[in-house]
Amino acid sequence: MFPLLQLDGVGVRLGGRQVLSDVSFTVGKGEFAAIIGPNGAGKTTLIRVILGLRPTSAGRVIKGVNGAGAGRVGYVPQKIVIDSDIPLRAWDVVALGLDGHKLGFPFPSRRRREQVEQALQDVGALGYADARVGELSGGEQQRVLIAHALVSRPQLLLLDEPLANLDLRSEQEIVTLLGKLAREHEIAVLLSAHDMNPLLPVMDRIIYVANGKVATGSTDEVVTSEGLTRLYGHPVDVLRVRGRVVVVAGD
Amino acid sequence: MLTSGPVLTAFLIGAIAATTSGVIGVFSVLRTQSFAGHSLADIATTGGAGAFLVGVNQFWGFLVAGLAAATAMEAIGVQRRRDRDIATGVVLGGALGIAALFLYLGTQHTSRTGASFSILFGSIFVVAPDTVPAIIAAGVVAVATVAVLSRRLLLTAVAPELARARGVSVRLTGIIFLAALAVVVSLSAVAIGAVLSTALLVGPAATALRVTRSPGKAVLVSAVTGLAATWTGIALAYESYYWPPAGHGWPVSFFVVALVLVAYLLSYARKPRRMPPRSPHEEAAECSPA
Numbered sequence: 001m002f003p004l005l006q007l008d009g010v011g012v013r014l015g016g017r018q019v020l021s022d023v024s025f026t027v028g029k030g031e032f033a034a035i036i037g038p039n040g041a042g043k044t045t046l047i048r049v050i051l052g053l054r055p056t057s058a059g060r061v062i063k064g065v066n067g068a069g070a071g072r073v074g075y076v077p078q079k080i081v082i083d084s085d086i087p088l089r090a091w092d093v094v095a096l097g098l099d100g101h102k103l104g105f106p107f108p109s110r111r112r113r114e115q116v117e118q119a120l121q122d123v124g125a126l127g128y129a130d131a132r133v134g135e136l137s138g139g140e141q142q143r144v145l146i147a148h149a150l151v152s153r154p155q156l157l158l159l160d161e162p163l164a165n166l167d168l169r170s171e172q173e174i175v176t177l178l179g180k181l182a183r184e185h186e187i188a189v190l191l192s193a194h195d196m197n198p199l200l201p202v203m204d205r206i207i208y209v210a211n212g213k214v215a216t217g218s219t220d221e222v223v224t225s226e227g228l229t230r231l232y233g234h235p236v237d238v239l240r241v242r243g244r245v246v247v248v249a250g251d
Numbered sequence: 252m253l254t255s256g257p258v259l260t261a262f263l264i265g266a267i268a269a270t271t272s273g274v275i276g277v278f279s280v281l282r283t284q285s286f287a288g289h290s291l292a293d294i295a296t297t298g299g300a301g302a303f304l305v306g307v308n309q310f311w312g313f314l315v316a317g318l319a320a321a322t323a324m325e326a327i328g329v330q331r332r333r334d335r336d337i338a339t340g341v342v343l344g345g346a347l348g349i350a351a352l353f354l355y356l357g358t359q360h361t362s363r364t365g366a367s368f369s370i371l372f373g374s375i376f377v378v379a380p381d382t383v384p385a386i387i388a389a390g391v392v393a394v395a396t397v398a399v400l401s402r403r404l405l406l407t408a409v410a411p412e413l414a415r416a417r418g419v420s421v422r423l424t425g426i427i428f429l430a431a432l433a434v435v436v437s438l439s440a441v442a443i444g445a446v447l448s449t450a451l452l453v454g455p456a457a458t459a460l461r462v463t464r465s466p467g468k469a470v471l472v473s474a475v476t477g478l479a480a481t482w483t484g485i486a487l488a489y490e491s492y493y494w495p496p497a498g499h500g501w502p503v504s505f506f507v508v509a510l511v512l513v514a515y516l517l518s519y520a521r522k523p524r525r526m527p528p529r530s531p532h533e534e535a536a537e538c539s540p541a
Contacts, residue, residue, distance in 0.1 A: 051416050053415060053416065073416075075413070075416040077410055077412035077413060077416070080409070080410045080412075080413075082409060082410075085460050085461075086281060086408060086409070087277075087281070087459075087460050087463055087464055087465060087466050087468070087469040088405065088408075088409065088465070088466060089464050089465055092405070092465060092466060093409055096402065096405060096406045096409065096413075099402065100402050100403065100405065100406035100413070100414070100417065101402070101403065101406065101414065101417035101418060101419050102402055103399050103400065103402070103403070104398070104399055104401075104402075105398065105401065105402075106402065130464070132464050133409075148413070
């Protein structure tokens with residue numbers, strides 16, 4: 001499998017403090033990977049490093065096959081609140097994903113319209129393409145933002161806490177959608193979340209962040225009492241209850 | 252009415268001020284920078300008063316002070332919501348205080364008592380013909396700048412983080428926009444006065460945002476609303492010369508601002524397109540595969 005994203009011994013210093021060290025993992029084509037960890041563990045920092053918005057103090061980040069197509073990363077930031085009075089339809093937000101960074105006016109073309117409609121269809125948002133995006137529900141807005149990230153046909157989709165602030169049903173729908181994008185469109189999906197449970201059915205690889213370090217592998221390999229105790233540096237118990245995983249501080 | 256030179260100039264300047272304010276107003280409301288527009292107007296007042304004191308055309312005073320204020324605001328971050336309260340009290344109050352001093356000294360000096368009124372509330376019937384080309388050029392440059400940046404401004408309005416991830420310098424975009432805003436506020440200050448220019452900037456834009464859904468239409472409706480209010484205002488002001496008290500025309504700015512307010516209130520009469528809140532049951536039914 002070709003790695004679309006490869007981190008090699010990445011370290012990050014913030015204000016003189018080492019927040020992440022020796023982070024290494026790869027995400028391949030069609031793979032679903034999740035960065036899991038407690039709040040403040042450095043999940044967002046890691047995503048910003050991958051986007052190139054934060055410098056590393058050590059190691060390297062390689063995007064694309066042999067560095068090719070490095071720019072083709074779709075990104076959904078965390079906690080976007082779109083005001084209801086913003087005069088943008090869902091359609092407009094997706095179109096901005098195609099060419100929102102460019103200057104001047106977009107040249108309206110059939111190809112452009114088809115690309116936008118295809119992205120809306122891929123996420124199941126075609127039905128409200130004409131609605132003001134600020135008036136959509138949280139789950140619907142999240143779909144539109146995923147379409148915004150998808151429309152430029154990225155090889156890697158990066159999502160920062162896409163399940164935060166969603167009700168249970170929307171959360172499940174978004175997980176199913178992202179799983180489908182990874183399988184059917186062969187996009188590498190990398191997202192961050194503080195709870196791994198909604199992701200267990202679709203996740204191929206877990207990148208567990210705690211205490212400035214990461215442990216990666218399959219859930220069964222990484223999420224064990226011994227493994228997480230070593231990562232956290234203090235006793236941790238991993239309990240499996242009816243298919244769910246609970247991580248609690250041990251004695 | 253249309254045979255008088257000053258009146259024709261008034262219609263022309265009014266059209267430029269109204270359409271540029273309408274266009275840029277939509278973006279400033281989108282970016283929650285209406286207040287920045289108002290701050291620029293307050294500081295432009297000081298510039299206008301200073302220009303009057305030294306005997307230069309007010310437009311140049313508005314423009315120089317507005318651009319200087321835009322630079323300073325970017326540097327100290329006045330346009331950010333949290334810093335606004337402090338800036339309002341200290342900087343803007345101070346700017347208007349200096350404007351008061353300039354106007355006082357200026358009127359003492361030249362015995363032109365109408366100057367205070369024209370700087371604060373506009374002087375569209377007495378625009379010096381030699382500034383007209385400069386006003387047109389400034390308007391064209393400001394609107395062209397915003398047109399070129401329009402997609403980046405919209406992307407930043409959705410989320411600055413999205414723009415940054417696409418390699419857009421959010422800061423630079425903000426500085427350029429603020430400069431264009433300062434230019435437009437200066438134009439508007441000539442038309443309806445420095446302290447009322449915010450009304451032309453925010454009113455038509457707010458009206459348009461209530462009745463349209465796409466950015467292109469919002470800009471169009473905003474510009475047309477501003478233009479209609481301004482031209483009707485000028486015509487009414489001209490006619491008001493025959494209204495009581497006879498022989499004293501009513502100010503243009505009063506009519507323009509009143510009409511903008513009427514347009515905004517009328518936009519509430521239109522039924523909002525907001526979708527009714529749906530019950531979880533309906534949502535579930537919609538999501539299940541057909």
